[in-house]
Amino acid sequence: MPILFFKKSGNSWICGVSEVPEAQLVCTVCGYNMVGYSPEHCPFCGASKEKFLTSEECSARYSVVETPVTDHVSRLNSTPRLGLEHTAYRIRTHNKTYMIDCPSCFDPDVTGMDTILFTHFHFLGSSNQYREHFSANVWINTADSRFELCKGFPFDRTFEEGFEVDGIEAYHLDGHTPGFTCYFFEDVFFLCDYVFKSMRFNPYGPRDRTIEGGHRIRGLIEGSRLSTVCAVDYVMDFNEWVQGFDRLLDTFTG
Numbered sequence: 001m002p003i004l005f006f007k008k009s010g011n012s013w014i015c016g017v018s019e020v021p022e023a024q025l026v027c028t029v030c031g032y033n034m035v036g037y038s039p040e041h042c043p044f045c046g047a048s049k050e051k052f053l054t055s056e057e058c059s060a061r062y063s064v065v066e067t068p069v070t071d072h073v074s075r076l077n078s079t080p081r082l083g084l085e086h087t088a089y090r091i092r093t094h095n096k097t098y099m100i101d102c103p104s105c106f107d108p109d110v111t112g113m114d115t116i117l118f119t120h121f122h123f124l125g126s127s128n129q130y131r132e133h134f135s136a137n138v139w140i141n142t143a144d145s146r147f148e149l150c151k152g153f154p155f156d157r158t159f160e161e162g163f164e165v166d167g168i169e170a171y172h173l174d175g176h177t178p179g180f181t182c183y184f185f186e187d188v189f190f191l192c193d194y195v196f197k198s199m200r201f202n203p204y205g206p207r208d209r210t211i212e213g214g215h216r217i218r219g220l221i222e223g224s225r226l227s228t229v230c231a232v233d234y235v236m237d238f239n240e241w242v243q244g245f246d247r248l249l250d251t252f253t254g
């Protein structure tokens with residue numbers, strides 16, 4: 001948005017026009033951040049613009065609260081709850097701090113992170129602001145990086161396959177989104193919204209490919225020594241989770 005400015009130069013005033021970036025807006029229904037544009041409706045959930053806050057208003061009304069999950073993993077949620085925001089998780093490896101996914105509210109008082117790893121492109125939160133504030137790197141699967149909803153969100157690295165970094169293992173699942181990636185660290189499994197707490201697959205995606213991704217998950221967890229599942233809005237004991245997950249998979253086989 002162009003703004004007119006006046007400034008003193010010696011004994012005279014100069015007048016000019018400068019560009020300031022459009023405000024960042026946050027949809028309070030779903031938590032989606034609109035970076036540098038002001039639509040009538042939220043591009044993610046369709047809520048009208050009366051439901052939007054500027055990022056500054058959002059940061060004033062909400063804060064990000066961190067709750068420990070294990071010795072090296074904690075969960076991060078905007079508080080009070082910010083629409084459909086997906087839970088983000090912090091991982092402390094031996095020398096670095098990672099975030100899996102990102103809160104919708106920008107809270108500069110959270111502990112900084114080196115890298116933000118995304119499971120998929122649906123909830124990029126205010127990752128552009130955390131990236132800027134903490135000089136963090138943002139990674140996402142290439143296939144997910146191309147969606148229109150990624151507009152305004154810089155990515156520092158895109159990947160097509162799984163990878164391993166500082167003890168965090170990433171596996172490409174496809175399914176719910178084409179670039180959907182799940183992560184493992186120590187005895188914790190991160191799978192965001194691939195499987196809901198009600199033990200249903202996420203229905204927002206191609207059904208057959210989502211089920212195929214479910215079988216890939218089964219292969220990945222086979223014989224593992226996991227203790228905890230960290231997901232979209234729940235943290236669950238792995239043994240309890242896997243019982244429900246196997247029942248879910250059974251409904252699609254034989």
Ligand SMILES: [Zn+2]
Pocket residue numbers: 027028029030031032042043044045046047
């Ligand atoms: Zn929305």
Ligand SMILES: [Zn+2]
Pocket residue numbers: 120122176193202
């Ligand atoms: Zn999703």
